[in-house]
Amino acid sequence: MxxxxxxxxxxxxxxxxxxxxxxxxxxxxxxxxxxxxxxxxxxxxxxxxxxxxxxxxxxxxxxxxxxxxxxxxxxxxxxxxxxxxxxxxxxxxxxGKIPLVHLVHAVLSFTSDEELRDILIASYDVQSLSIESSIYDYETNKLRKFNKYVLNFILKETEARAILESIFNAIFPNAAKFVKEHYxxxxxxxxxxxxxxxxxxxxxxxxxxxxxxxxxxxxxxxxxxxxxxxxxxxxxxxxxxxxxxxxxxxxxxxxxxxxxxxxxxxxxxxxxxxxxxxxxxxxxxxxxxxxxxxxxxxxx
The missing domain is CATH 3.20.20.370 (Glycoside hydrolase/deacetylase)
Structure with a gap:
């Protein structure tokens, strides 16, 4: 070599x-x-x-x-x-605030891509978004790539966080426990x-x-x-x-x-x-x- x-x-x-x-x-x-x-x-x-x-x-x-x-x-x-x-x-x-990237991981693990896509489209004008970024080129599921890209790069942090936390809190009601166990x-x-x-x-x-x-x-x-x-x-x-x-x-x-x-x-x-x-x-x-x-x- x-x-x-x-x-x-x-x-x-x-x-x-x-x-x-x-x-x-x-x-x-x-x-x-x-x-x-x-x-x-x-x-x-x-x-x-x-x-x-x-x-x-x-x-x-x-x-x-x-x-x-x-x-x-x-x-x-x-x-x-x-x-x-x-x-x-x-x-x-x-x-104690969980970064968006890990809210995304948690929500997408326990919520379907279709459900999250529908929430994003109903809330924001992103339906016609063309994803050309290579950031998520490891994702073979185009819908998963769409959801990640919109949440991490298109929406403002406050917008993405509001959507994600409303779902996350129902799955993980104890955020402090999640932080302790996750990091x-x-x-x-x-x-x-x-x-x-x-x-x-x-x-x-x-x-x-x-x-x-x-x-x-x-x-x-x-x-x-x-x-x-x-x-x-x-x-x-x-x-x-x-x-x-x-x-x-x-x-x-x-x-x-x-x-x-x-x-x-x-x-x-x-x-x-x-x-x-x-x-x-x-x-x-x-x-x-x-x-x-x-x-x-x-x-x-």
Whole structure:
């Protein structure tokens, strides 16, 4: 294999167990992937990405900070002596408010796509919406893609939240219990950090990037960075934007990068697919874990 560094993107590591709106990787498959990566790459801490190496390096990255990452992924990583990078959110910890993205996952898991589509169409003029975004290209169900895109990117947060919470509250009447069970706790994050895992910023409320870099940094990034330092004693130097920056990635790359550098960030991870061909850059592409095998084969 030619010397090509990679970063691999993970979200849920768990059994699906009725959660039809998520695409989890089973724990045994995750363990198997780590073994496959180790055959060709040295899995290193994200802080070691720019260090010299005779073997291609791999970074294991996680988004969202959901509890399954502690319960299953961290346990597997620790047993294998492998370090990884976890980007987490501060909003659910501080306010108890569940980010839209996880309201969407919960509602779509226990409500039919047809029912939710009908609610959206009855409430807003979105019936003729043409979805050209590649953000949800992993969704083979066009109706599911439509629902996710409208809720996460078309409606205002207040509009989407009103629809989702009215359904969510009937399914999960105890929001505080949901937050406690759905996200890695502060004590668990400290345990992971002490075990060599890197904890980074994913945001405050998982809001997609919008074209106001200063305001976005002040409301979405800085609160999370300050929370990690103030409450957990963790100085976060790495950033993973929700949805990888979404449709405004190139604007984010241009306008947000100088602000991140000014505040001590060392780099960030997008959802753009591909290997890492230049470690001197600020933003790094990643390979989705569900596409890992063909991507690794293409690098041989």
């Amino acid at each position: 030619r010397k090509v560094d990679i970063a691999v993107m993970y979200h849920y590591i768990r059994e699906q167990n009725g959660w039809g709106a998520i695409h989890p990787l089973r724990p045994e498959d995750f363990a198997r992937q780590i073994d496959v990566i180790l055959q060709t790459h040295e899995i290193v801490s994200v802080d070691e990405l720019r260090m010299p190496s005779t073997k291609p390096k791999a970074i294991i990255t996680f988004d969202d900070g959901t509890k399954d990452q502690y319960t299953y992924a961290f346990d597997i990583l620790r047993k294998k002596g492998v370090r990884a990078y976890f980007a987490v959110m501060s909003g659910p910890r501080i306010t 890695i706790s502060d004590s668990e994050l400290i345990e992971m950090h002490r075990a060599g895992m890197t904890i980074g910023v994913h945001g405050h409320n998982h809001i997609p990037y919008y074209n106001d870099a200063q305001h976005y940094f002040a409301t979405e990034i800085l609160p999370c960075k300050e929370y990690l330092e103030r409450e957990l004693g963790i100085i976060a130097k790495w950033y993973t934007p929700p949805f990888g920056g979404g449709e405004f990635f190139h604007c984010m790359e241009r306008d947000l990068t100088p602000i991140l550098l000014e505040h001590g960030f060392a780099g960030g991870f997008s959802t753009i697919s591909g290997p890492i061909d230049d470690t001197s850059r600020f933003w790094f592409p990643r390979i989705d874990c569900n596409r890992l095998s063909p991507e690794l084969q293409s690098l041989t």
